[in-house]
Amino acid sequence: MKNSLRQMPVTITLIVICVSCYLWTVVQGGSTNLAVLIHSGAKDTPLILQGQCWRLLTAGFLHIGIQHLVINMLTLYFLGMYVETLFG
Numbered sequence: 445m446k447n448s449l450r451q452m453p454v455t456i457t458l459i460v461i462c463v464s465c466y467l468w469t470v471v472q473g474g475s476t477n478l479a480v481l482i483h484s485g486a487k488d489t490p491l492i493l494q495g496q497c498w499r500l501l502t503a504g505f506l507h508i509g510i511q512h513l514v515i516n517m518l519t520l521y522f523l524g525m526y527v528e529t530l531f532g
Contacts, residue, residue, distance in 0.1 A: 446450070447475055451528060452524055452528045452529075453528075454524065454528060455521060455524025455525060455527075455528055459517050459520060459524075461505055462505050462507065462516070462517060463513070463517065464514065464521075465506055465507075466468055466506075466507050466510075466513045468484065469481065469484050469506065472484065473491065475506075475507060475508055475510075475513075476507055476509055477486060481506055481508065483497055484502070485498070485502030485503060485505075485506065486499065486502075486503050486506050487499050487500065487503035488526045492494070500519065506532060507529060
């Protein structure tokens, strides 16, 4: 298992970033709190139209609730393992 994790550095890095962002939102007041999510960089069309284009990127790292995080990280793990094995 240790060897396979070393073969997927991008996937593991993305998972660590997503889990870290999730924990940050929990500490800030909850991952289901809309104000916390907006403050943390969630996609908000009016704010994007005002020039906060970075929200298009940061929104991909935020998750609403533990179920959302777990399902997405499992999917990322298995697809990432496949893609990193395929492309190196």
